[in-house]
Amino acid sequence: MLHVDLGELxxxxxxxxxxxxxxxxxxxxxxxxxxxxxxxxxxxxxxxxQTELRDDAKVxxxxxxxxxxxISAKTNFVMGKDLKTGDVHVREYGKQxxxxxxxxxxxxxxxxxxxxxxIASMPRQLKAGTQ
Numbered sequence: 001m002l003h004v005d006l007g008e009l010x011x012x013x014x015x016x017x018x019x020x021x022x023x024x025x026x027x028x029x030x031x032x033x034x035x036x037x038x039x040x041x042x043x044x045x046x047x048x049x050q051t052e053l054r055d056d057a058k059v060x061x062x063x064x065x066x067x068x069x070x071i072s073a074k075t076n077f078v079m080g081k082d083l084k085t086g087d088v089h090v091r092e093y094g095k096q097x098x099x100x101x102x103x104x105x106x107x108x109x110x111x112x113x114x115x116x117x118x119i120a121s122m123p124r125q126l127k128a129g130t131q
Contacts, residue, residue, distance in 0.1 A: 010061055017063035018044065028067040038068035 007015045025040045042065045050057040079090050 010059070014044070014046075014061050014063070017061070018042070021063050021065040024067065025065050031070075033070050034068040035071060039066075040068055041066045 009015075021042050025042060028034055028040060042063065045060075045062045045064070047060045047062075048057050049060075076093050077090050078093055079088060081088050
């Protein structure tokens with residue numbers, strides 16, 4: 001039986017191609033923007049084409065990977081038409097209901113100026129009878 005060292009085939013090209021594709025697969029598996037459940041694969045294809053005299057063959061080596069697709073991003077738009085001008089207004093909104101206020105929309109009330117200094121830290125209280 002013939003033994004072929006795949007690491008040495010085509011001057012190590014097969015190994016280099018495989019190393020590149022396995023790196024791509026692992027990076028794709030670690031990408032949080034891809035679905036975890038999709039299978040990834042690496043296909044090594046070695047094709048042979050011989051001459052009519054059967055004394056020579058051309059060998060083509062290819063390594064391909066199938067990666068998981070990127071998860072699509074989703075958003076929402078609210079749309080309305082200005083009846084006076086005919087302009088269409090579009091605004092993106094996230095998880096909120098259109099027109100609903102969020103806490104980030106609220107402004108902090110301005111503090112009144114006081115004569116008392118603000119306390120930055122409170123020292124710990126001592127228990128009675130201890131020094």
